[in-house]
Structures are given as C-alpha cells and as structure tokens.
Amino acid sequence: MDGLAEMLLRHRRLVAPSLLATVPAPEPAGPEPRGWRRRKVTTAPEVSDGLVALEADLLVLGYLLSAPLRRRLGELTGTELANAGRHLLQAVLAELGGYVDHVPLFRNFPASIPADTFEFYVRRVFTLLVQQPEQPCVLCGKTGTVHPVAPCAHLVCDACWDGADFSACPICHRRVDPDDPFLRPSDAPASGAGREWRPERTTLLWLCDDPAESARDLLQTLLARQTPLRREDRAAVATLVEGFWPRSAGWLPDRIPVRETRATVLAAALRHGAPEDLLDRHADSAVDVLRLLYALMDGDAGLRERPARRSSLSRPVRRALLARLDRMAVPYLVEDLHRHSEAWKHMAEVLHPFEQYRRHPDAALAFAALRGTRLDTGTPFARALLERAAEHPGVLRFDGVRLRPITFAASVETALRDGDHARALELLTRRPGELVRRVVQLARNTPAGHLAEAVAGAAPKASPGVLIAALGQLRTPPGGTRMFLPRGGSARIWAEPDTRRPIPADAVASVSSALTAEMLRRAAALPAVEVAVLDEALADLLAPTAERSASSALVRLPRGSVQPIPAGERIRLFLHWAEPAEQRVDLDLSVALFDERWRFTGLCDYTSLRLGGTAAVHSGDLTSAPEPLGASEFVDLDVRALRALGGRYAVPVVFSFNDVPFDQLVRGFAGFMDAPDGLFDPLAVRQRFDLAGPAKILLPLVADLWSRTMRWADLNLSAAGAFHNMDGNHEQLARLGAALEDAFGLGDRVTLWEVSCWHAAARAPVVVVRHRDGTTSRYLRGPAEGMGDFAGRLTALTVPDDSRETLGGAGFAGAVEGDLELADGAQVYALHPRDLDPARVHMLGATDLVGQLSPTPPSGTA
Structure with a gap:
C-alpha cells in the first residue's frame, strides 16, 4: 500500500x-442501543x-x-x-527533493570553494604522487599529520585539508567512511535554519477514503490518454493492474487508445493469466504484439531500446501470441513485421514460428518472408508456405528461392520518388494517420484543394497529437533550424538548416483550416458550459504531442515551453544521486555560458569551480555516491554578474562521467531553487526532475538571462564522441542550444493557449481572458458567429466585447495559476494548481486537455 x-x-x-x-x-462502532444518541466527536x-x-x-x-x-x-x-x-x-x-541529506564535497559551500581550481588540482596530484606514509607532509612539512583515509587509503594531511569542510577524500573526492577520524563535525548552517519564508504558492491536500476507487480512477484516466505516457505513468499503469488484479480487469475499457499503454496493460495481465479475448481486444497489429514482447521482457514498449536481455516465454504465452499473429490480415502482418525487421528477427528466436506452421500458417508465412527463408527444397514446409503465399499475390512474390514482400510503405515511397503525387495521395487516403503525418511533404506538390479535401476526410480518424503536430509543421515557414529528436532515449540528436522551399500559402491556409475545424468539431462534442476562463500566459506552454521520454518533474512542462526563472539575483542548481552497492557512479553538474550569438563565454564545472569570482560557483566534484548518504553537487548562479561577463544563455547539463546509465541509480534527481538560506531549502525549490532511463547525459533547460526565462528542453543526449565534459564539447552544446531556440522559438507551434481556445470557443458562449498584466477581457460569441471565427478571435485576442467580467463561476478553465473561483464540477487545467480542490473540480493535465479532443468513437492512435 x-x-x-x-x-x-x-x-x-x-x-x-x-x-x-x-x-x-x-474503528466502526457496534450497533447503537435503542434511544442512544451519538455524541459529537471531540x-x-x-x-x-x-x-x-x-x-x-x-x-x-x-x-x-x-x-x-x-x-x-x-x-x-x-x-x-x-x-x-x-x-x-x-x-x-x-x-x-528534501527527503535526503544534501552534503556536497565542500560542506561550507559556497564560502570555502577554492579561488584557483588549477592550483587545487596541482596540490591534489602532487600529494597523490609524492606523499609517503610516516613522512612529513609534502605540502606543509609538518610531521605526524599524514594519515590514510578509508576506504581509498589516500594519504591526507590533517593540517592541509580541513576535515570540517571536506565531506569526502580531498584527493580522489570519493566518499569516505563516516567514522574516519579525518572527518570532523561541520559548523555549516542547517538548511533553511532560521529562515522566514512565505510560500510562493500553496497546494491543497485532499482525502482519499477508498484507495481502490482512487486507483481505478487514476488507471482509467491514464488509459484514456491519447498521447504516449511518461515513463512514470507507464510504471503506474503496471502497478495498478497487477496490484489490484483480478479486480483491475473489470476496470479496463473496451479500447485503449495508445499502443504503448496497451502493451503495458497486457504484459501486466498476462503475468496473471489473462484471458485470450483480452489479447484479441488490445493487440490488433503485429507491432502491438512486438510491444507486448518488449514489455514482458521488461523492455521499452515504445520500441526505442531493446530489452536488456531476451527472456524465454512459457509455451501457453508463446502459442497465444502466435495465434494472435495468425488471426491478423496477411498484408498488414507482413508489413508490420518488416517495419521492425531486426526486432522481429530477434524475437523469432523466442517465438519459434515454424514449430507449429500448420497450426499458424499465416504467422509462419510472414516470418518466412521476413527472414528470407529458402523455400526451394520441395519440403512439406516449403510447399505449404508457397501454397499460402499464392493466395496473396499483391502482398508477396516468390523469386524462385525466397518470398519477397510488397509493402504499402514501399508503394508510397515509389510514387513519391517517381513524382506521382496523385498516386501517393490516393494510397495515403487508405491510412488516415499516415496521410496527416506526411501532409507537409505532400503540400509542396499537391493541389491545395485536393489535399485539403483528403485531409478533411482523414482528420476525423487521426489522434489529436498527430493533428497538432501537423498543424504546427504546416504553419512554421522554412529558413530556421530543423531539429530531429530520435525516439531512442539516448540516441544522437540531429539539427540542420531548413533549406526546404516554402509551402504554398493556399495549401497552408486550406489544410490548416481543415485541421482546426476538426479539432473544433471534437471540442463541440464535449459538455457545454456557460462560462470559460482562459489565461493568456498559456501561450508560453506548448501542447504535448508525446511524452514518452519526458522526465518526472515537480512542475510538468511540455518540451519547448517557456517559463520564468526565479526572480532573485541568485539561483542554485542542485543534483543528487545514490549508486548501487557494487557500482561506483560519478555524475557531474556543469553549466556553460554563451553570449547572444551563442559564442562560448565561460564554464563552471569540476574543472573550473569558479567563474568570474562569484558569478558561478560549483560545490566540488564528488566521484562516488554510496548509500545512505549519496552525493550532492550544487552550482550557484549570479544572474547580474553572469550578464556582466557577456553571458546571455546558461545551459546546465548532468553527465554520467563513468558511463553508468541513469536507470541504474538507486535514486537520482536534479533541479533549481531560489538562493536558499542554508545549503538546501525545500521551501525554495522551483523545479525538481528525476534522472531516469538509459541516458547518460541530460540537458534539462536553456536559461535566457536577458529575459529571465527558461526554455524546458528535457533532452537526453548521446554519449558518443566522449561528450562527458563541457570543456571539449561547448561548440556542440552551442549548436544544440541555438537549434532549440530556433526549433521552438521561431516556429508557430500549437500551444496550450490555442488548445484552450478551441475548447472555450466550441463549448462556451462567454469566455473571460486573464491577460498577463492581470486585467481581464470578456468575449461573447455572436448569434451568427461560427466556431472557427470565434476561436480565431480568441486566439488572436482581437476585438474583446468588454472588460467587466469577473473570473468566478466558470465551468471550464485553462490557466497557469489555479487561483480561480470555479463552479462545482468544472474542468480545469492549471500548471500550478494552488488550492484547487479535486473534490470540487475535475483536474486536467496538459495531456488530458489535448486527449479530450480525441476521435469519437475512439479509433486508436493513428
């Protein structure tokens, strides 16, 4: 529990x-005696x-x-x-992040940080190479002061190295035995000692009377989402299904929209012997079965990373999966297997598809085409498969030795390569989601009217994430930077100049209109409300289209969103981790500084503990983090001083120096706070996010010191090319930071403001907008005004009706701050919920706000 x-x-x-x-x-009371009156509980x-x-x-x-x-x-x-x-x-x-003790290398940080990092390094190396036991100290010449510390056994002089300040070995920076005589009690002030602090925001804690009911509600909310879940959400789904099985089987909907979520549910259910109809209902493609196989092997159901080890399956599970594949249409089965050919070849060794080829002939046929199995031997196996293949002439062809697939994707690519865009459009209309995904590619060579008509027909069957992504791509003109974020959690990110020719304006207008009309149509199908309240500041938050690799964070921000950094002049970054018992883990917190043209200005990390005196100060490099203490590192940033050094962009990065992935940590998190009174003050924390997944490098954000804002990046970087420190890789980091600003800052992506406007325009005749300066405006939908026109007027904030409306009693709200008076049962998205009571209102996450605009009836993620 x-x-x-x-x-x-x-x-x-x-x-x-x-x-x-x-x-x-x-404890419930027993039966009450006749005439007895319950007294008030005191x-x-x-x-x-x-x-x-x-x-x-x-x-x-x-x-x-x-x-x-x-x-x-x-x-x-x-x-x-x-x-x-x-x-x-x-x-x-x-x-x-305040549930652990935060003890940096220098316990009196920032006061005791050496002014010269190079001199500090030379003293350490000189001691390591020259210091001898039972000899005078090579640094100060004193005798009787040199002793080994445990467990690293480095010879440390008590006179040269202050045991009241150091929390680890001064030479190697690994944690030492807490009982080692070198360590002495520190006089450093306790975190937040004596501080008078008024919280910036308050959050209401509510009562859960029935854990099972709350678990069911949470599970159904997660399963209804139309965009891929975060890692923590997928773990929650598995926990809820398994923890409440078999009762949780009755909580499952008839259809789970997101395929990765389906795999997570099925894996949890199959471990408890789920019935076959559950597999039929929630695995309708071969890719679904592959996701399930990955989930059963504790791998990534998003297919970004192979399972760490391929485990065997029980015979009943293996037969059930092959039977499910055999019941699928052969054209789709063949294509799905080739879409992930290497993964399926890997899994074929577990499934043994040829073992029961007469019982599962279509599954055997598809795997024979995938693996290029020779069928020229005249064996019963070859004859059976060739007879089966003859029934699907448009899907498979026999070249005399092997079966060759004719896939849908290959047909589309052939049409595009040959310049037959009409043929490509005709093919893609058969698969609505694929058509919408390729709409930008088609828009440059297809008549606007034909494309808009095809998109209008496909859009009702596509997921809201696909529609939103396509709309943002259409409206973003070329000329900036194209940024490619691979699905792999630690794959290399690629950026290049966008040299594509512009999309014709009529195509942008007509297709965008078709996509927006579909979103408004879906919003209009939701329950109507009398009044909606919107916060203009939602324009800083991008609408999420997928959150597969998003970090678990105190404040959940969609990637690319912009928010203010703490208002004070000093900001403290923090990092904490603990290593497993048999594995040393050395993480590093670093900050690189760049000017307005992304030229490197300075660095604060383990190689340079101070930048510009006190402009940036590092707490020291800890190189191990054994339990129970773990390790913590801090970097203090003085905004005014960094700007005086010519800096505009500050880019923090967390590195795994010795290449241990974050998911092997016992615990790991980082974040930032206002300058605290003491070392670590939970009251001052403004953001905290987990270190998780197979990545070894995390770039969480890019801070703009001029505008005092930060763009949430949440990017896991590849460790290829020895990208383990800032000093040798700041040029690569500058390119990445500039690409982030271009990709998210110069485009016209869909924001939560626009999504909220779709909701409000379609559902409410009265919309109240709270502006950034605190003023309000009221918008009334005219008797003859269409939803599209009203939504356009709202989104552009043009022609308000008046400014007299209050913010109370709304049935729908989208806001950054949850300091609103809402009607009972109101639906509300608030980045910071404050004192909103979930017992009175229905709280929405960003993904819920988007997910409500899903196809009706659900048709799955296209």
Whole structure:
C-alpha cells in the first residue's frame, strides 16, 4: 500500500491520497442501543495541538489540508497522527527533493570553494604522487599529520585539508567512511535554519477514503490518454493492474487508445493469466504484439531500446501470441513485421514460428518472408508456405528461392520518388494517420484543394497529437533550424538548416483550416458550459504531442515551453544521486555560458569551480555516491554578474562521467531553487526532475538571462564522441542550444493557449481572458458567429466585447495559476494548481486537455 501511496501522490500532484491510504480510519462502532444518541466527536488536546503543528509545517512547505482531510486526521489517536504526519511530511519533502541529506564535497559551500581550481588540482596530484606514509607532509612539512583515509587509503594531511569542510577524500573526492577520524563535525548552517519564508504558492491536500476507487480512477484516466505516457505513468499503469488484479480487469475499457499503454496493460495481465479475448481486444497489429514482447521482457514498449536481455516465454504465452499473429490480415502482418525487421528477427528466436506452421500458417508465412527463408527444397514446409503465399499475390512474390514482400510503405515511397503525387495521395487516403503525418511533404506538390479535401476526410480518424503536430509543421515557414529528436532515449540528436522551399500559402491556409475545424468539431462534442476562463500566459506552454521520454518533474512542462526563472539575483542548481552497492557512479553538474550569438563565454564545472569570482560557483566534484548518504553537487548562479561577463544563455547539463546509465541509480534527481538560506531549502525549490532511463547525459533547460526565462528542453543526449565534459564539447552544446531556440522559438507551434481556445470557443458562449498584466477581457460569441471565427478571435485576442467580467463561476478553465473561483464540477487545467480542490473540480493535465479532443468513437492512435 505504501507503493500505491507514493504513486498516487506523484500522479495526482496533490499529495494527500497517498498517505491517508496508510492511515487507519476510526474503528466502526457496534450497533447503537435503542434511544442512544451519538455524541459529537471531540478531539483530544494532544491531537489538536499536533494537528495545528502539522498544519504549520505543511504550510511552510506550501501545502494546505482540505477540510475532510483535517477532520479525518483529527479523529486519529496521538500515535496515529504522529505516524501519519511523519509520512505526509516525508512525501511532501520527496516531491521537493528534501527527503535526503544534501552534503556536497565542500560542506561550507559556497564560502570555502577554492579561488584557483588549477592550483587545487596541482596540490591534489602532487600529494597523490609524492606523499609517503610516516613522512612529513609534502605540502606543509609538518610531521605526524599524514594519515590514510578509508576506504581509498589516500594519504591526507590533517593540517592541509580541513576535515570540517571536506565531506569526502580531498584527493580522489570519493566518499569516505563516516567514522574516519579525518572527518570532523561541520559548523555549516542547517538548511533553511532560521529562515522566514512565505510560500510562493500553496497546494491543497485532499482525502482519499477508498484507495481502490482512487486507483481505478487514476488507471482509467491514464488509459484514456491519447498521447504516449511518461515513463512514470507507464510504471503506474503496471502497478495498478497487477496490484489490484483480478479486480483491475473489470476496470479496463473496451479500447485503449495508445499502443504503448496497451502493451503495458497486457504484459501486466498476462503475468496473471489473462484471458485470450483480452489479447484479441488490445493487440490488433503485429507491432502491438512486438510491444507486448518488449514489455514482458521488461523492455521499452515504445520500441526505442531493446530489452536488456531476451527472456524465454512459457509455451501457453508463446502459442497465444502466435495465434494472435495468425488471426491478423496477411498484408498488414507482413508489413508490420518488416517495419521492425531486426526486432522481429530477434524475437523469432523466442517465438519459434515454424514449430507449429500448420497450426499458424499465416504467422509462419510472414516470418518466412521476413527472414528470407529458402523455400526451394520441395519440403512439406516449403510447399505449404508457397501454397499460402499464392493466395496473396499483391502482398508477396516468390523469386524462385525466397518470398519477397510488397509493402504499402514501399508503394508510397515509389510514387513519391517517381513524382506521382496523385498516386501517393490516393494510397495515403487508405491510412488516415499516415496521410496527416506526411501532409507537409505532400503540400509542396499537391493541389491545395485536393489535399485539403483528403485531409478533411482523414482528420476525423487521426489522434489529436498527430493533428497538432501537423498543424504546427504546416504553419512554421522554412529558413530556421530543423531539429530531429530520435525516439531512442539516448540516441544522437540531429539539427540542420531548413533549406526546404516554402509551402504554398493556399495549401497552408486550406489544410490548416481543415485541421482546426476538426479539432473544433471534437471540442463541440464535449459538455457545454456557460462560462470559460482562459489565461493568456498559456501561450508560453506548448501542447504535448508525446511524452514518452519526458522526465518526472515537480512542475510538468511540455518540451519547448517557456517559463520564468526565479526572480532573485541568485539561483542554485542542485543534483543528487545514490549508486548501487557494487557500482561506483560519478555524475557531474556543469553549466556553460554563451553570449547572444551563442559564442562560448565561460564554464563552471569540476574543472573550473569558479567563474568570474562569484558569478558561478560549483560545490566540488564528488566521484562516488554510496548509500545512505549519496552525493550532492550544487552550482550557484549570479544572474547580474553572469550578464556582466557577456553571458546571455546558461545551459546546465548532468553527465554520467563513468558511463553508468541513469536507470541504474538507486535514486537520482536534479533541479533549481531560489538562493536558499542554508545549503538546501525545500521551501525554495522551483523545479525538481528525476534522472531516469538509459541516458547518460541530460540537458534539462536553456536559461535566457536577458529575459529571465527558461526554455524546458528535457533532452537526453548521446554519449558518443566522449561528450562527458563541457570543456571539449561547448561548440556542440552551442549548436544544440541555438537549434532549440530556433526549433521552438521561431516556429508557430500549437500551444496550450490555442488548445484552450478551441475548447472555450466550441463549448462556451462567454469566455473571460486573464491577460498577463492581470486585467481581464470578456468575449461573447455572436448569434451568427461560427466556431472557427470565434476561436480565431480568441486566439488572436482581437476585438474583446468588454472588460467587466469577473473570473468566478466558470465551468471550464485553462490557466497557469489555479487561483480561480470555479463552479462545482468544472474542468480545469492549471500548471500550478494552488488550492484547487479535486473534490470540487475535475483536474486536467496538459495531456488530458489535448486527449479530450480525441476521435469519437475512439479509433486508436493513428
């Protein structure tokens, strides 16, 4: 139940359901005697005092108890309240990164950081090479002060190296035995000691009476999403299905839109002997079966990385999967196998498709074509497959030795290569999702009217993520930078100048109109509301189209979005990790500084602990992180001083110096905060994100010091080419940072503001807009005004009707800050929910806001 608790906390973003799942409700009373009247329950003084103290501790961290939650806590005994309060505070601190001790190399950071990193390095090397046991110190000449430290056994002089400041070996920077005499108590102030802090925002904690009901609601919400889930969400799906099986089987919908999510569900269900009809219902293509195989082997259902090891399958599972493949249409089966040919060849050794070729002839036929199996031997096996292949002349051809596939993709590519765009369009109309994905490619060579008509026919069957991506690509003119983000979690990112010729204006207008009309049509099918409230600042947040590789974060930002950095002059970046018992892990937190033209200006990392005196200060390079302490590194940034050095862009990067992937860490996270009072202050944390997945390098953001904003990048970089430090790779980093700004800053991508405007224009006759300066405007849909015209007026913020409307009583809202008065049951997206109560309103994530615009009835992700 504790695992469920933590998961509900992370996914609800509003802490309390997790902890109350572990707190026992008061024991139910027995039958009440006739004429007996229940007395009002009173709270014992010690419980009342403890509750007040708990509320105060939570308020300091920015959290409030809802009324039902407070009542439930007040019904506990003193011991139960203490236990619940402790777990609740730990859970809140975990969200902020404050549940561990943060001890950097220099405990008196930033005051004790050496002014000259090179001199510090020379002293370490000189000591390592020359220092001898039972001899005077080679640095200071004192005798009796040199001792080995455990476990690295380096000879350290107590007079030259301050054991009250260092938390690790001064020579190799690895953690030492906590009981080693070299380490002495530090006088460094405790984190946040004596600080008076008023939280910037508050979040309401709510009561979860029934964990199973909350689990069902969360599972159904995740399964209904139309875009690929984050890693943490996929893990939650598996936990919920397995943790509540077989009851969870009844919670599954008839159709799960996202194929990766289907694979996660099926893998969890098959481990418990799920019925065959579940496989038929949720695996309707060979790619679905491949995803399932990856999930069964603890691999990536998104097919970005092969499973770490290929495990065998039980005979019933193997037969069930082959039977499912055999029931699929041969043209699609053959094509799907060739789409992921290497992966299927790898998995064929587990499935043994030829073992039962008479029972599963179509599956055997498809694998024979995939593997190029020789069929010229005249054996019963060859005769059976050739007879079967003869039934599909347009799909397979026999060259006398092997079967060769004729795939749909090859036909489309041939038509495009030959310049027969009419033929390509005719083929693509058979597959709506593929047509919408290729719309930019087609728009340059296809008459606008024909293409718009085809897109209008295909759009109702495509997922909202595909429509949004196509709309953004259409509206972004060439001339900037094209950036390719491979699906692999640690694959190389590619960027190049966009030299394509422009798309004709009439094609952009007509196809964009068809895509927008489809989104408005879907929005109009949702429940109508009287008033909608929108926040203009949503224009800084991009609409998510996929979140497969997105990091788990305190504030969930879609990649490419822009948000303000902390308002103070000093910002502190932090990194914490802990290594497994048998594996040393050396992570590094680094920051590179560039000017407005992306020319390298300076560096703050383990090779340069100070930049410009105090403009940037690094806490020191820890090279190991054994449990329970782990390791922490910090970098302090002085915004004004960095700008004085000619810097505009600050780019932080987390490296795994010794090539250990993040997913092998016991724990790992990073983030940034306002300059704290003390070393680490949870109250000051503004963003915290996990280090996860197979990546070894993470670029979380690009900070623009001129505009005091940061663009959320969340990019896992390839470690190829020895990209393990900033000094030798700042040119590559500059190209990447500039490409990010071009790709996300110069384009006309769909934002959450535009998505919210689609919702509002189609569902509400009255829309109130809160502007960036705090003023409001009211928009009224005219009697003869179409949805498209109203949405266009809203999106462009032109011609408001008046500015008298208040922000209360709305049935739909999209905002950055959740400080709104809404009607009961209102649907609301808020980046920062504040004190919105999920018991009163229906909270939406960014993916939910987009996912509501899914095809009806669902047709899957195209």
